[in-house]
Amino acid sequence: MNEPLHGLPACELRAAVTRGDVSARAIIEATLARIAQANPKLGAFTDVTAARALAKADAIDARRARGQTLGPLAGAPFAVKNLFDVAGLPTRAGSKINRERPPAARDAALVRRMEAADAILVGALNMGEYAYDFTGENAHDGPARNPHDLAHMAGGSSGGSGSAVGGGLTPIALGSDTNGSIRVPSSLCGVFGLKPTYGRLSRAATFPFVASLDHLGPFARSVLDLALSYDAMQGADPDDPAQTPRPLEPVTPSLEAGLGDLRIAKLGGYFARGDAAASEAVDRVARALKAERTIELPEAECARAAAYLITMVEGAALHADRLRERAADFDPDVRDRLIAGAMLPGAWIVKAQKFRRWYRSRVLEVFRDVDILLAPATPMRAPRIGQRTFVLDGREMLVRPNLGLFTQPISFIGLPVCAAPVWTEGERLPIGVQVIAAPWREDLALRVARALEREGVVSAPIGKGIA
């Protein structure tokens, strides 16, 4: 094998392990070496589970030696945002306070599913405190940095996930997305990210943020790796009461089906307010897909407002005791938003939840005439680390709450989205486009992303920001 092992996608690693070209142990040793070399610059990992990973690798190699069939992710290293339970580690959720918790007794459901497919957990990843963040900056652990330019943000709140995958530390990472926390770092770090339909994947044994809006999903540098990991994680889990009962609906078999007669449109109106880079990225994807229509989602700005309010109040309710007893131990940027959320009237949230049902029904009507919608994932490329504000549409606004302007109206009603990275010649930083499908049609979002990847319109090269 000529390429460094750490740069290979999971699907190729699995093939190499199965053929006996490389051992799972060799892959993990190479991965641990890459993490040791790159992580001091990137700040992606907060915990490395080296002994566990090597033991798992040896078990896979032993099974292969006995002639046993290996799983679809055999030998593929992955890491998880540190709000996933990992047996033996306190689930810190990006906070100082939670690291005093006892170590988790067992792994999160999705970690167990990934390892059942013979993927190998190598550690836990940096994140914005309690997931209330779009920057990837963490007051306690330092920022997760952009692998394409270390002076820029990775995006958040799954900043370590975007940074680790974009930096070639692992081919796959898991993150969470309440309002955009998979899609924003995917956009800024130039990787593929899948936010599945709300209720699709089990959230069991992860630290929550906003029960009404929380999703989990994978990051990868290829659409096939995204599909393989998503398929490995599907399935009913009685430990997650918010999960919607659905049959297994694997997406990998239809991944190469191409565009067929899919009806694809750009989102205009509210979603056309990004800067030139955001608009050009969507236009380029739309041209490649021959998507000539532009349509508007009804009341998208109101949807974003409602998601914002529900987040403030549910987040504040979750942390009420900690705000009272441990205020000084919070990241101040997170704490003061949560305190404000605790003061909002309950009637606002009931109205927001009623609006959510109205908006869902109207958007489902839109999907009668279209299969895929396109929108920017972020209003701009990655801001610089420490940047507090940006100007959009002539208005100065805060970075931390507003990088998710275009993701919030989509996750508000749980639509599945694949964020796909677009590059412009001469630019160091990428920007992502949301490929959005109707509920439960992750297969279509991934099919379109794969068609774009095959044509070279979207791609996820390893960042060159790490010397």
Added chain:
Amino acid sequence: MSDVPFDAEALIDASLPLLDIALLPGARPVVKLHLETAQSLARLVLDFPLDDESEPAPVFTP
């Protein structure tokens, strides 16, 4: 939504004892800014016309 000017300072003063939360130094103007942002966003949601019979999105299944 009411057109009465929003007094975030008054809301902070009234809420803190109820919530039993003390603001740390420097936090007050930040909390005020977040409340004003929330209030401006709430205007969009509260002014949106919905029937009394509208059901909220989450449905409890006994």
